[in-house]
Amino acid sequence: MTATPFTTEEVARIRADFPILARTVRDGAPLVYLDSGATSQKPTAVLDAERDFYERLNSAPHRGAHALSEEATAAYEGARERIAAFIGAQAQDVVFTKNATESLNLAAYAFSNSPHPGIPGSERFALGEGDEVLVTEMEHHANLVPWQELCRRTGATLRWVPVTDEGRLDLSGLDELLTERTKVVAFVHASNVLGTVNPVAEIVARSREVGALVVLDACQSVPHLGVDVTDLDVDLLAFSGHKMFGPSGIGVLWGRRELLEAMPPFLTGGSMIETVRMEGSTYAPPPQRFEAGVPMTAQAIGLAAAVDYIESIGGVDRIHAHELALTERLLAGLAARPWVTVVGPSDLESRGGTVAFVVDGVHAHDVGQVLDGSGVAVRVGHHCAWPLHRRFKVAATTRASFAAYNTVDEVDALLTALDTVPQIFGMAG
Amino acid sequence: MDLYQQLILEHSKNPQHAGLRDPFEAEVHHVNPTCGDEVTLRVHVEDTPDGPVVRDVSYDALGCSISMASTSILAEETIGRPLSEVLTTYEAMKAMLTSKGEDPGDEEVIGDGVALSGVGKYPARVKCALLGWMAFTDALHQSGHSTETTPIPAKEGTS
Numbered sequence: 001m002t003a004t005p006f007t008t009e010e011v012a013r014i015r016a017d018f019p020i021l022a023r024t025v026r027d028g029a030p031l032v033y034l035d036s037g038a039t040s041q042k043p044t045a046v047l048d049a050e051r052d053f054y055e056r057l058n059s060a061p062h063r064g065a066h067a068l069s070e071e072a073t074a075a076y077e078g079a080r081e082r083i084a085a086f087i088g089a090q091a092q093d094v095v096f097t098k099n100a101t102e103s104l105n106l107a108a109y110a111f112s113n114s115p116h117p118g119i120p121g122s123e124r125f126a127l128g129e130g131d132e133v134l135v136t137e138m139e140h141h142a143n144l145v146p147w148q149e150l151c152r153r154t155g156a157t158l159r160w161v162p163v164t165d166e167g168r169l170d171l172s173g174l175d176e177l178l179t180e181r182t183k184v185v186a187f188v189h190a191s192n193v194l195g196t197v198n199p200v201a202e203i204v205a206r207s208r209e210v211g212a213l214v215v216l217d218a219c220q221s222v223p224h225l226g227v228d229v230t231d232l233d234v235d236l237l238a239f240s241g242h243k244m245f246g247p248s249g250i251g252v253l254w255g256r257r258e259l260l261e262a263m264p265p266f267l268t269g270g271s272m273i274e275t276v277r278m279e280g281s282t283y284a285p286p287p288q289r290f291e292a293g294v295p296m297t298a299q300a301i302g303l304a305a306a307v308d309y310i311e312s313i314g315g316v317d318r319i320h321a322h323e324l325a326l327t328e329r330l331l332a333g334l335a336a337r338p339w340v341t342v343v344g345p346s347d348l349e350s351r352g353g354t355v356a357f358v359v360d361g362v363h364a365h366d367v368g369q370v371l372d373g374s375g376v377a378v379r380v381g382h383h384c385a386w387p388l389h390r391r392f393k394v395a396a397t398t399r400a401s402f403a404a405y406n407t408v409d410e411v412d413a414l415l416t417a418l419d420t421v422p423q424i425f426g427m428a429g
Numbered sequence: 430m431d432l433y434q435q436l437i438l439e440h441s442k443n444p445q446h447a448g449l450r451d452p453f454e455a456e457v458h459h460v461n462p463t464c465g466d467e468v469t470l471r472v473h474v475e476d477t478p479d480g481p482v483v484r485d486v487s488y489d490a491l492g493c494s495i496s497m498a499s500t501s502i503l504a505e506e507t508i509g510r511p512l513s514e515v516l517t518t519y520e521a522m523k524a525m526l527t528s529k530g531e532d533p534g535d536e537e538v539i540g541d542g543v544a545l546s547g548v549g550k551y552p553a554r555v556k557c558a559l560l561g562w563m564a565f566t567d568a569l570h571q572s573g574h575s576t577e578t579t580p581i582p583a584k585e586g587t588s
Contacts, residue, residue: 365464365493365557369432381464395465395491424433425494426442 003317005325006404014313015405017043029375032410037192037220037354037401038379039242042306046245049305053298060294062271076297079304080287083252086307087237088228093260095253095287096300100219101142103238103253104186106266106290107215108146111184112153113264118282121262129155132181134212136161136169136198137391138191141384143217143238147186156183163391167194167344174206182212189221189232193385193399194344195327195354197225204233213259219243223403224323224352226316229254241299245403246306250299253290260286267292313404323353323402326411330355330400333415339422343397353402356383359418362425364396370424371398374417376410432551433494436544441494446504450487454572459564461556466492468500470564472572474512481512481574486565495545495554500561502541507565516578518542519562525549526558 006014015021018041025031033041053075059068061076081091097103114125127133133147137160151158159177162170169187178185185207190197200216207214216234221227223244229237236259241250255263265272265283269292274282283289310316328348334340334357343356359367368380379399382389389397400414449456453471460467473485486504490497503522507515522542525534530550534543548558566576 363466363493365466365495365554366433369551369554373432386465389465395467396493424438426438 003314003321005322006314006318008407010313011322011405011407015407017045017309018405019044019047021405025375025377026373029373032374032376032413034400034402034406034410034414035377035379036243036403036406037383037399039248040223040245040403041405042247042302043245043309045309045312046247046302046305050247050298050302053301058298061297062288063294072297075301076295079300082304082307083300084254086310087222087252087254088230089254090257092287093254093257095255095260095290096295097238097251097253097290098249098296099242099251100217100238100240101251103251104143104215104217105146106253107186107236107238107255108150109266110263112150113266116264118280119262119264121258122264124262125264127154127156127183130181131156131183132159132179133157133184133186134159134161134177134182135185136187137163138167138169138194138196138385138388139186139188140192140217140219141386142219143186143188143215144387147184157181161187163194163388166346167191167196168350169196169198171199171202174203178206178210178212180210182207182210184215185212186215186217188217188219189227190218190225190352190354191344191385191388192220192354192401193356193383193388193397195352195356196345197221197350197352199350200232200234220352220354223310223319224316225320235259241303241306244303244306245309246303247299250296250303255286257286260290263290265289265292269293271295310404319404320352322404323406324348324351326402326406326408327351327353327355329408329411330414333411337415337418340418343392343394354399355401356397356399358394358397359421362421364398366425367398367418367421370421371414371417374413374420376414376417378414432547432554434544434547436541437494437498440498440501440541440544444490444497444501444504446485446487446508447490447501448487449489450485453485453487455568455570457564457568457571459560459567461492461496461560463556464493466490466496466557466560468492468496468561468564470500470561470568472565472568474569474572474574479511483507483510483512483515488561488564490561492560493557495548496557496560499542499545499558500564502539502545503561503565506540506542512569512574513578516576519566519576520578522562523559526555 059072061073084091084094114122116122214234215236218239222239237254242248272292364380456471468490470488521538525532
């Protein structure tokens with residue numbers, strides 16, 4: 001790796017771009033925000049971009065011929081180009097959605113809405129009894145429940161790749177799980193709990209051998225590792241804007257062009273049509289086919305500003321290097337505390353900046369409450385990955401997740417606050 | 430920190446009346462979907478000439494210290510008492526927990542429950558403290574008992 005973590009001065013400059021990081025919580029404690037895996041904070045540049053849209057351009061894009069609508073359309077489509085370039089894609093293959101959850105549902109519904117008489121080529125998505133969908137045991141509910149429901153609707157069978165004790169995919173049984181019956185393989189690029197980065201190339205290669213389509217949940221990888229859809233060679237890819245310094249209410253589904261063209265619509269209504277008659281309708285080509293209703297224009301523009309911001313601070317490679325340095329410090333600190341168990345890889349190999357752990361004998365909710373008392377914001381619970389927690393036989397974990405604005409001091413603040421947990425709960429600390 | 434009073438820690442470490450027992454008229458399973466906490470709870474209510482009496486509340490719970498302590502206090506405060514009194518205790522607990530910290534709780538009515546008064550200040554934890562109580566009232570319903578309490582008459586001169 002050639003990229004280097006941010007220097008102390010660089011992080012200080014980055015932090016100054018995020019107004020919320022200056023606030024205090026709980027009777028004056030400085031906010032230590034270690035929950036960017038749930039949602040990231042927003043830099044002023046993103047807030048300004050949204051506000052600027054509403055102040056100068058606000059109107060409905062792709063409708064009407066007045067000046068504002070033309071300018072709003074140009075800004076909206078310009079945002080699409082910017083975001084597409086960030087993931088190595090063409091603008092017309094980027095579909096804007098509300099969030100990654102909607103992106104994944106859009107993909108799942110393409111299968112159960114096929115074959116569609118008005119969409120040539122949609123037969124290739126049709127699923128039925130005897131077909132299989134393969135997921136993994138480490139999926140976020142957003143990349144699990146839509147496939148469970150797809151199987152329920154179509155009669156297909158859901159199968160899953162297990163997870164090892166170290167928190168990595170156990171691919172040893174893949175030959176039995178991934179067969180000619182498998183039509184879809186949906187899995188997460190970087191786990192939102194374990195931090196594990198999965199071997200995309202290997203799974204894609206095996207999927208290609210059996211002709212299965214590959215859907216990648218890239219929510220934690222687009223903001224923290226960077227992705228290039230050409231390199232990844234997957235078929236569909238979903239991510240959210242709000243986890244990458246962008247606004248809430250905007251997500252992306254990228255798809256291989258010939259697939260998007262053959263996919264039936266998910267949400268239907270205005271803007272996604274070609275012609276409408278009382279007897280029936282025909283549909284616009286992608287991406288408009290999948291963008292029913294007045295779109296999230298300000299949010300798309302805000303997300304493009306977030307992409308510009310990421311590049312302005314040195315790009316995803318430096319963000320990843322920075323987050324890994326913080327992860328290394330946290331993992332070392334936790335390893336020095338024998339009453340803490342990390343759930344997930346204990347080294348930096350194929351890993352992102354998310355660390356989940358359990359304190360012996362203390363529920364994660366209680367750990368989080370104590371940390372919160374010191375201003376340290378972490379996530380507690382099952383992080384929308386309940387089956388994964390069951391697999392590790394824990395009801396809940398405490399999760400710290402990093403972003404570009406986090407500091408070494410914040411890792412130490414977490415560890416210092418954590419040291420009060422054994423005292424409060426009367427364990428031998 | 431003020432939330433974790435000694436009494437809560439004691440109850441959560443040594444939950445009173447824990448375990449599932451016979452006899453029972455209803456068994457329920459409740460979960461807190463945000464954190465995955467679970468409780469399986471049974472009630473045994475006996476009809477007596479003076480009205481129904483809660484003879485046993487038994488449970489198997491998995492959760493944070495707040496939910497464990499609250500369920501333990503629930504068992505301690507309800508077993509052996511007339512249902513009418515128990516429902517008053519439930520209403521008082523619920524009022525305290527949902528008061529955003531305004532209602533400190535009355536020890537005469539809710540006993541050790543007052544130790545949970547700090548929970549009201551943390552909206553995210555109110556569900557933890559209510560998990561066992563919600564399971565309890567659901568079990569009462571399923572065993573055919575009303576959980577309506579007699580409204581307290583308004584005092585003269587107040588509106």
